[in-house]
Amino acid sequence: TLWCFIKIIFIRELFHSFQFRQDCFLGQNKIRKSQNSGTGSGKINKNVFRVSKEIETEWSDFCKLLVCSTVKFGLPVLKMALMNSLKAMRKDVKILLKPYYWVNILLSISFICAKKLPYVCEFVFSFLESKCEIDSRESEILFFLMIVIMIRTRKAGSVNMISYLSSSFMYTKIANIILWFYVDFKMGSLYLILFTLVGLLLPEPTYSGPENIVYFRTLLALDDEVERDKRITWLVCFYTAWNPGCVNFAPVFAQISAQYDLDNLKFGKIDVGRYPEAAEKYAINDSSISKQLPTIILFQNGKPVMRRPTFDTKNTLIKFVFTEENVKAAFDLNNLYKNCKSNPLSKTKKKQEKKPTVDGRLCTYHGGNG
Template identity: 60%
Template sequence: MSFKEDFKQLLKPYYIFNVILSISYIICRKTPGICNYLFSVEECEFDGRESEILFFLIIVIMVRSRKTGSVTMINYLSSSFIYTKVANLILWFYADFIMGIVYTIIFILMGLLLPEPAYSGPDKVIYFHGHNSLEEELSRDKRVVWVIAFYTVWNPACANFAPIFAKLSSDYCLDTLKFGKIDVGRYPEAGAKYRINDSSMSKQLPTIVVFKEGKEIDRRPLIDSKGKVIKFLFSGENIKAAFDLNGVYENCKNSTKVNAKHLKSD
């Protein structure tokens, strides 16, 4: 996403209200007048406990953002909102029980009324309903190279990767190069079939698997000989490089042309 596209996203109500909720305590605690009224203090400064909570929050956001592969401003915000809001919740309850209750109600209402905007750009992704439908498609036409994303709807890294995968599908899709997705949270048998851990602590979400002639030829993230998941950053450029997507696209494009010539000669 470009900075201009990121800025457009930020103007959506979901991001505006979540940013407000994420910084509400800091603003109220540091603004003279509001601070004096709400907290009944003379100086608008953080005490030791508040500073500890905020410092811990910064560390958590940095670590979790790296683990989820956040690569844009929107990704960082989306992956950090839950932690900033929980920290604010703790701080509001620490300051005053009633204000904590009010913040909780607003927190819940915003979650119900303003869900995170789903990607609405162009894509050419086929969604599979279980591993049987995927296997049927893989065996139906073995000339097709399939790029399949195994994901869950609740995983932040999967949510961050969704627009990247959608754009790749739009840019590279051919009759002989197709893109698909399967929700291993909804269809756990697919995760078991392709050896993908779908637990809440899994480091295999998302997983991208490339199939050629109906058989798996590559995947990311890889798993080493000790069964440890090798970390992979799911950016568009990394996907292109890891799977040589440009080379695969050219090969599939050329094979399509050759098949078309054969059909004409016949």
């Protein structure tokens, strides 16, 4: 909003400046005509000075307005963005203290550290002539690794430090295996053993915080639950267990469900990898190259009314970044929460772990009061 405001002011002032420059040009033409006719020679300097003074004053006012608007509107936005960044950084640092992350970081940078740290490189690579230098082949492997990581993290929809690291660990460790084997077979074998042990003993930690999510086991269970009480608004996430974007979004959706859950505002998930009929019904591409995973659909009065990602008028998929702020803004969750809270259901539902659907199939409830 601030950037659009600044651009509008800039375009307006640029237009005014163009008008003044045009007036200056016309004034100069008049001066030339008066010079040719032999009249008005005493007014030449005054006209030029007047027009240039007006341009200078106009641009001075524009600069003052630009600075004032930036200070007035930009500082609160900058302060808010800085606070959000610090909050997210503190959260990421707490997660990085878990053994899985710092052990994998050490494995990912092991070769570069062994090559570039003084004394370490002389001890580890004592049998090489260039002990502490990276040769051309090793540089090619490292540059190729950087390109692969950038492509894969972009495709996975990584939006924070933790998701970037999780997406890159596998590629960095494979590159380190190649580099260690390239230098020495014994060192490569030792690194491969460490790589295998870490993968077996330190799996990636999953989200263990609060959540209020209904996990639907069948498409029929989802349809029955959505249509059973049309006063309840449902926000349902269609996901697969193997998609990196879905894995990265899982803790975000869990936190949102814990924050906004009400008796008439519920959150659900269904695995379209296990139940492809759900993907087929709601037109979700569940292939390995799909850009529609995850997909969130908002149900009101038993019908889908909004979804992300969505399509434009040309049936082209509009990319959507699944961050907590984007999801809240796209579905207007704050106002939706207020509306649902101001119109509660007449009967409070009892807490229960499992509830049978019409055909006897089950949908599992996790937490909350659903």
